[in-house]
Amino acid sequence: MRWIAWKMLTGDRAKYLGTVFGVAFGVLLIAQQTSIFVGIIGRTASQIVDVREPDFWVMDPYTQNADDIKPLAASDLYRVRGVEGVEWAVPLFKGQVRARTSTGHFWQSILIGVDDQSLVGAPPKMLQGDVADLRRPDAVIVDEIGYRLLWPEGQIELGRELEMNDRRAVVVGICDVSSPFFTFPVMFTRYSLAMGYVPPQRRQMSFVVGRVSKGFDQEEVLADISEQTKLVAYDDDQFFWTIIGYYLRNTGIPVNFGITIALGFIVGAAIAGQTFYLFTLENLKQFGALKAMGLANPRLVGMVLLQAAIVGIVGYCLGIGMTAAFFEFTADLNPNLRGLYLLPQIALGAAATVVVIVIIASVMSLRKVLVLEPAVVFRG
Amino acid sequence: MSVAVESIARPRLVAEGAGVGVSCRGVVKDFGDGQTRLRVLHDIDVEVMTSELTLLVGPSGCGKTTLISIIAGLLDPTAGDVELFGVRQSKLRGRALVDFRAANVGFVFQQYNLLPALTAAENVAVPLMILRQKRSTALEAAREVLAQVGLGDKADSRPSQLSGGQQQRVAIARALVHGPRLLVCDEPTAALDAHSGRTVMELLRQVAVEPDRSVIVVTHDSRVLELGDRTIEMADGSVVAPGVESPRHSEVA
Ligand SMILES: Nc1ncnc2c1ncn2[C@@H]1O[C@H](COP(=O)(O)OP(=O)(O)OP(=O)(O)O)[C@@H](O)[C@H]1O
Ligand SMILES: [Mg+2]
Secondary structure, eight states: OHHHHHHHHHHSHHHHHHHHHHHHHHHHHHHHHHHHHHHHHHHTTHHHHTOOSOSEEEEOTTOOSSSSOOOBOHHHHHHHHTSTTEEEEEEEEEEEEEEEETTSOEEEEEEEEEOTTTOTTOOSEEEESOGGGGGSTTEEEEEHHHHHHHOOSSOOOTTOEEEETTEEEEEEEEEEOOOOSSOOOEEEEEHHHHHHHSOOOSOOBOEEEEEEOTTSOHHHHHHHHHHHHSSEEEEHHHHHHHHHHHHHHHSSHHHHHHHHHHHHHHHHHHHHHHHHHHHHHHTHHHHHHHHHTTOOHHHHHHHHHHHHHHHHHHHHHHHHHHHHHHHHHHHHHOGGGTTOOOOHHHHHHHHHHHHHHHHHHHHHHHHHHHHOOGGGGGOO | OOHHHHTSOOOOOOOOSTTEEEEEEEEEEEESOGGGOEEEEEEEEEEEESSEEEEEEOSTTSSHHHHHHHHTTSSOOSEEEEEETTEEGGGOOHHHHHHHHHHHEEEEOTTOOOOTTSOHHHHHHHHHHHTTOOHHHHHHHHHHHHHHTTOGGGTTOOGGGSOHHHHHHHHHHHHHTTOOSEEEEESTTTTSOHHHHHHHHHHIIIIIOOTTOEEEEEOOOGGGGGGOSEEEEEETTEEEEEEEEOHHHHHHO
């Protein structure tokens, strides 16, 4: 009977493909929309994620995200360094500036000022030039996509000049960064230079970042920093989730995107469930004939479940493949889609959703099959 | 009937009261309940003989389909009982009844009801697969029975590639492949033209009628009446003529 179930399912190729693609399309909608949401929300923490050397981030208690930062006093750096268990701690600047090119283009940019001595916070992946070149006079490193925004024409070349706050800057390197939330160029420079590229303020230091000495409990040291400095110390993860949480709570992104995802989910689930349900409905007469011929209910159930499993598995694989392919190809086409990809958690979530949808569709189909009076086979 | 079918091992029932295959006693059927209750069969007493082709005739809506559904075990009667080859249906419940049907009843429907995705041979093999025979054995037997209904060369065709008459012959092969004791056919010729209809009825006479088997054919089709051995006539939910031997039968006998 398994063989007959398989034949019934695949016998009409057009109908089979329609059903499978219905599920695949549902999976695509669900996985793609969720991935984009997760990717976009994750971008709010991009510049934090890219800083890999430190274990902890110290900031003003009122700083809740990486864009709207209440600066620290210069003395806070020494207070953090004074906490027992802190191996090293350095300042990090993050702010926004307007960069102007010699051609007159200007562009709002993200400026990161890294510690002059250690260069902690420098870009993790260089495409041209070297991180050490940051030590040269007026040196800045720009991310590749940002470079394209600033100089849309011509080849990428080092040595181009910029002006920020009426001060000269020279591009000494091109790097790759995680896509920022807004499509702004991301520039790296030394902390001391950064102080000149932004209008002067009483307090400038965005964060103190550092590492905990070996042999100390990270959690305890962080608690000590917070307690002794009256600032907040987070580890990478805590800071990441603080930022994400802030954007989820305080912006329209989750609501707007949530609606889109919910729609993707509902439409995807409806398409997937509906196509399979309709498939069974169309075959109801055939199930009725089998029932009349003496096929008992448990075996009929087995047939429907087998068909559901095949449709679910094949449809899911197709849909996930289509989602992965979508991100693979669109990343090259549009820089705004760079860095968005299918997370394994989302693939798993989509699988779980398909299982639920297919079970619901099978149960609905089965109800029809089970209550089916075999005598219907005599009716036209 | 055939070597192919006889060679298939399956439990046979011992025929009691040889000659009478099916007997209905006091069969009543109501549809709906309360206000909408409708009595479709009134106290039916009827017997169907073995080794004969019995026609069930009567005006539309008189209850023919309902009666054969009850005889075949597809519908429960509201009252009364049906005895099939010495087995009282009311004694069979649930799964036992389904298995009894699988082993002992064959069906031919007006609309053929073949599975469109399967070839003719695969369709014919279905009842054997329901009886849990191996697919290869079942397909082999199916091909032999197809040959008997004159469709040996169409074994690998899909139903959509066959004419109505051919599809009905495939359906007859399917109904007989497992050697059932009872064959019920509901208007098997209604969807066919006169010529194909006659071919199908003649085929039924030829391959279905067996010493051990009862064959019931519901029909409206006056053109095939003479092909039955006996005719049961119904009107308005009752049997008005419980089994008149047809003239042809007397001649043959
Ligand atoms: N499931 C059902 N529910 C309610 N009424 C039904 C049901 N099945 C049949 N009937 C009614 O029972 C009566 C007999 O129906 P049945 O189909 O047995 O007649 P029939 O003799 O086979 O007619 P036809 O020659 O048109 O096929 C009809 O009045 C019909 O409407
Ligand atoms: Mg009828």
